[in-house]
Amino acid sequence: MPKIIPFKAIRPTRDKVSLIASRSYDTYTKSERKARLENNPYSFLHIVNPGYKYHKVISGEERFNLVRNRYLEFKEEGIFIEEHQPSFYVYKIINRDAEEFIGIIGAASVADYQNNNIKRHENTIKQREEVFKEYLKATGFNAEPVLLTHPDSDELSEICNLIMHQRSEYEFTTTYRDTHYLWPVCDSKVVERIQHLFAKMPELYIADGHHRSSSSALLADDLNQQNIESSAHNYFMSYIIPESHLRIHAxxxxxxxxxxxxxxxxxxxxxxxxxxxxxxxxxxxxxxxxxxxxxxxxxxxxxxxxxxxxxxxxxxxxxxxxxxxxxxxxxxxxxxxxxxxxxxxxxxxxxxxxxxxxxxxxxxxxxxxxxxxxxxxxxxxxxxxxxxxxxxxxxxxxxxxxxxxxxxxx
The missing domain is CATH 3.30.1760 (Conserved hypothetical protein from pyrococcus furiosus pfu- 392566-001, domain 2)
Incomplete structure (x- = not known):
């Protein structure tokens, strides 16, 4: 019975989302990163590569702290806003091959990962887990969801379809020619129904993001020993899609x-x-x-x-x-x-x-x-x-x- 909860996302203003959204840092070539950093002051790459501001390669704890600083600057400048109330987020992608992916962004439980209600199929590397745990501890946020998958659910699909009849909060196309759409879902009855439908599922499966999941679990263990008042660290952001929407390549x-x-x-x-x-x-x-x-x-x-x-x-x-x-x-x-x-x-x-x-x-x-x-x-x-x-x-x-x-x- 996986526990998926809504959360108050920090997210870009509607007018800047296409400028902020970026691929994972390591998927860019050096020249691609340089071009984006030089020509787009809003790119999320400026947050995860804070040394660019000083024309210097910065690593380790110093880099993690600067990532936190850049992130706070984006918030202070009004580039990021906070959702008014805990929400789920229906997210749709149509890629260049006209393949459609529709799922829900929410926060998944670390306990479910540890208890194997969220199942994994890859080994993780201990050193990478520890490094990313320290990164999370210093920055205090998830910016890229773990990809989870679940058996197809007609009722969840129907809920998503009804929500998608409304105007999306975001609609933007990337240079990869993928078009992204997002709808915040804050209606309490709909939120409760989505949670209930996820809770009825016997388990979820990690499709992508094994190291992010395991690092979140390590961090939760550390912070729980410190009696942190908030429980937010016991969850990690996830994009949860039906199995039929998953595309697997070799x-x-x-x-x-x-x-x-x-x-x-x-x-x-x-x-x-x-x-x-x-x-x-x-x-x-x-x-x-x-x-x-x-x-x-x-x-x-x-x-x-x-x-x-x-x-x-x-x-x-x-x-x-x-x-x-x-x-x-x-x-x-x-x-x-x-x-x-x-x-x-x-x-x-x-x-x-x-x-x-x-x-x-x-x-x-x-x-x-x-x-x-x-x-x-x-x-x-x-x-x-x-x-x-x-x-x-x-x-x-x-x-x-x-x-x-x-x-x-x-």
Whole structure:
């Protein structure tokens, strides 16, 4: 029975939201960040990169404190305003491919995360958890929601549709050609009904934001030991969408060398694992689970996992990212740790195999694999069995912008 609560968001004024909203800091190239910081004084990047003001790279606790200062300046200047009463926020995104995502922004319970009512499918890195915990403690806010998913609910969809018949508070289009809409929901009866519908669900699943969730839990534990009067730190901001609105794409894998083999030797090794079809220069993507596209020595191949390798004992073993690791990357190419091995790199998101091909042709990598996207049910099954996926198993949409709604807990 997940507990999702409304909150008084700190958010941009209507006229400035398109200027403030930004992607996650690390998704920009250095030149992109520089251009936005130089040309847009309202970008949320000015808050998360406070050293720009001093033409200096600042890190650690000093940076965290300056982030807090920049944030307070935006509030003091009236760039951000505070909601009058606790609210949920219906949020819709229509991306450049005309895919539509509709969900509700609210605050999810840390206790539900700790009790596995909010389930996870990725391992987190302790050092990253601790660093982000200290960041949260210094800044006192969440600016980018964790993405949670739930089974489709006709009643929740109906509530959202009724709200969306009204004029949206925000409507803006990004340079990525995604259009974003937001409707605050403060009517007490509607708010109570939304809470009740979430509470009836047996669990929620993290789609994206494992480190943000775990860091929020660490912070809550710290602050609860200090007897902080407010309970806001026991929640973290989340964007909660139906499973049918989730879009899952795959990351490709690129490997710098064949561990001493030439391409023919490598193909012979693969033959005992896959049925192999050489498609020459024809660009090809895998069309089903347990099929892989490989680009090697100027040729595309389709690899179909042989039947005797399809005797799976759990949900993780049936995941294509795990199959590729267990049968190819580890035993043949000697990649033991896919998180740390410098010979392995990842192509990002959907439809990236053309750029991957270019990198192989330039001999930056020897071979590349494209995977069929995992199904949402596979992710749920892995979570339910208490297992975790290999790194970069999924690239999940939607991606929200930072700074559109902010959850203050300190």
């Amino acid at each position: 990351f490709s894998r690129m490997i710098t060398d064949l561990y001493g083999m030439d391409s023919d030797e490598f193909l012979i090794k693969l033959d005992s694992i896959f049925k192999i079809e050489n498609r020459g220069e024809e660009f090809i993507q895998p069309a089903a689970l347990h099929n892989f596209s490989m680009y090697l020595a100027g040729n595309f191949y389709i690899l179909e996992l042989r039947k005797h390798h399809q005797n799976f004992n759990n949900a993780l073993e049936s995941l294509d990212a795990q199959i590729l690791y267990e049968l190819v990357l580890k035993p043949l190419l000697k990649i033991e740790d896919p998180r740390e091995d410098k010979r392995l790199a990842y192509g990002k998101g959907k439809n990236d195999m053309l750029s991957v091909k270019e990198k192989v042709d330039q001999q930056k990598f020897a071979v590349a694999f494209s995977l069929f996207p995992a199904k949402s049910q596979q992710i749920k099954d892995i979570s339910d069995e208490g297992l975790t996926m290999p790194p970069k198993s999924t690239f999940i949409q939607p991606k929200l912008r930072s700074g559109v709604t902010i959850y203050e807990f300190l």
